[in-house]
Amino acid sequence: KQEVTQIPAALSVPEGENLVLNCSFTDSAIYNLQWFRQDPGKGLTSLLLIQSSQREQTSGRLNASLDKSSGRSTLYIAASQPGDSATYLCAVNSGYSTLTFGKGTMLLVSP
Amino acid sequence: SQTIHQWPATLVQPVGSPLSLECTVEGTSNPNLYWYRQAAGRGLQLLFYSVGIGQISSEVPQNLSASRPQDRQFILSSKKLLLSDSGFYLCAWSVSWDRGRQTKGGLYGYTFGSGTRLTVV
Numbered sequence: 323k324q325e326v327t328q329i330p331a332a333l334s335v336p337e338g339e340n341l342v343l344n345c346s347f348t349d350s351a352i353y354n355l356q357w358f359r360q361d362p363g364k365g366l367t368s369l370l371l372i373q374s375s376q377r378e379q380t381s382g383r384l385n386a387s388l389d390k391s392s393g394r395s396t397l398y399i400a401a402s403q404p405g406d407s408a409t410y411l412c413a414v415n416s417g418y419s420t421l422t423f424g425k426g427t428m429l430l431v432s433p
Numbered sequence: 434s435q436t437i438h439q440w441p442a443t444l445v446q447p448v449g450s451p452l453s454l455e456c457t458v459e460g461t462s463n464p465n466l467y468w469y470r471q472a473a474g475r476g477l478q479l480l481f482y483s484v485g486i487g488q489i490s491s492e493v494p495q496n497l498s499a500s501r502p503q504d505r506q507f508i509l510s511s512k513k514l515l516l517s518d519s520g521f522y523l524c525a526w527s528v529s530w531d532r533g534r535q536t537k538g539g540l541y542g543y544t545f546g547s548g549t550r551l552t553v554v
């Protein structure tokens with residue numbers, strides 16, 4: 323059974339810092355990995371999708387990497403802003419109907 | 434472009450009352466559809482998924498049921514709500530998987546609706 327772990331559970335940084343969120347998964351047989359953002363009381367917004375054959379994906383100040391063999395992914399946020407404050411969720415797609423989520427990293431960026 | 438609609442946004446229901454949450458997808462056909470529940474401190478849990486009209490798979494035994502009466506409509510129901518049914522319910526869709534061609538589905542991610550906050554009192 324796939325298990326996804328996100329570290330840290332919470333993170334508080336001052337505005338402007340670069341930061342890294344970590345995601346690890348137990349079964350390396352995945353099709354893709356997706357990073358989501360969730361604002362309080364809201365749905366999930368997809369940030370980046372990395373296919374199993376890819377090493378990284380970039381969107382603006384966000385960069386996600388994937389090391390499938392070691393079961394790890396990182397989400398790098400450059401020059402953090404208060405608007406980046408949210409919970410970030412990592413989800414692993416292991417096939418047909420199985421998208422397994424981590425419990426998320428709650429990020430607070432203070433001005 | 435594809436959009437997913439979920440309603441209502443919030444719902445407060447007494448214990449023992451029925452439930453019906455609806456989700457519809459526009460701009461695609463034959464999607465895979467999913468219902469997730471997010472409980473405080475427990476992460477996202479897959480409740481049901483559907484690969485076609487009338488085809489429902491349940492991931493966990495519970496007080497809830499799901500139906501797919503139309504290709505792009507997914508409904509979550511309960512006949513009698515329990516306090517433990519409280520939570521944040523999310524509908525999602527993804528490109529359909531074809532048996533034997535699962536790599537196609539791997540090229541696409543999941544898209545989530547805006548969620549329904551259900552409080553059972």
